[in-house]
Amino acid sequence: MRHAAYVFDAYGTLFDVHAAVRRLAERVGPDAQRLSDIWRAKQLEYSWVRTLMGAYQDFWALTEQSLDFAMAAVRLDDPALRADLLAAYWTLDCYPEVPHVLRTLKASGARLAILSNGSPDMLAAAVRSAALENVIDAVFSVDPVRRFKTDPAVYDLVTTGWRLYPDAVSFQSSNRWDIAGAGKFGFRTVWINRNAQPDEYPDLPPHLILPSLEGLLTA
Template sequence: MAYAAYVFDAYGTLFDVHAAVRRHAEAIGPDGQLLSEIWRAKQLEYSWTRALMGEWRDFWTLTGEALDHAFERVPSADKGLRGELMDAYFKLDCYPEVPAVLKALKATGARVAILSNGSVPMLESAVSNAALDTVIDDVFSVDPLQTFKTAPAVYDMVTTAYRLYPDAVSFQSSNRWDVAGATKFGFRTVWINRARMPDEYRDLSPSLILPDLNGVA
């Protein structure tokens, strides 16, 4: 089935969230992977906590706070690398298959968009750095809503902007919780299970599970 719009989560789906630490792996040392994992986990936790409290801070601010916490948890990592790591996160690499997949979907005549917790400057920088400007039609950031996924209002940004019913939208995310939220909203969902994680939220199953974006259609 063809869909009117293919909408992608950004971080972990299009852009590699661990690329920033890998870029400075030698300077960080042997605990780099641990630092990166804590950084990502806390970034997400802070977004959920802030959303539930109704106490808004944009995703870039939370990303910095999460990195500070990660440094506290991993004392072997040099805190002096904070600036370099934040700059690297601002210019994350995309996964290898991303440009070709998005180009192929755009060639079908469907809209291709991003729907992300990321702040507008973060997303614009990532898209530009990965040279995806010509294949992405729209970037939807949660900034205007001042909340985060999985709030239904976030997914509704797409259907409102495109004047579509939810089932006309195919939504792709590597985050299982995000897929659950989008499924509940009514999107057709594809879980990009890059980390080969076990399934969760079995009452809110995706339509399709893939190891990467190849095969999205």
């Protein structure tokens, strides 16, 4: 066991945020990828803006609002499709390596957790859909602190909840801004750079960069 605790971001790290639109791509039409990209971008933008304003709404509300914006941006007016896209977001596909990697880390004796912007109900549904209930030891949602990442209070949910020093936690996220925030807090950070994106925040570098979670087993 290399670390006492492995903590994972949920959306984009364990669960594929584009899976919902991909399942319904034929109904969405030629703007499917653009719709998905806008949906995700606005979902994150709304979380940052609301944290700055102190005007919290839970992540499901932001997911609905950002889909409404994305559909308007691609001029798609289809209430039935909207409902089906939102329903699909509750059961997003996990990335292929996720079950094996998490079970291997669990077998090593490490504690595993999710730390996510997602609402408790959203996260419970995603974990259940991916059959990870017996692997994940805890799911930390931002809901109790009513702020989103990268607010330090979010990362403190783990250290306070598990009574750990930050440097005992290996934190994995596909979001570079999340890695910057977690590193500033004191976590050991692993950026899962699935899409070979250029680096950002050079003053807050990750401890490790991997193309997928698979590399955690040999790092």
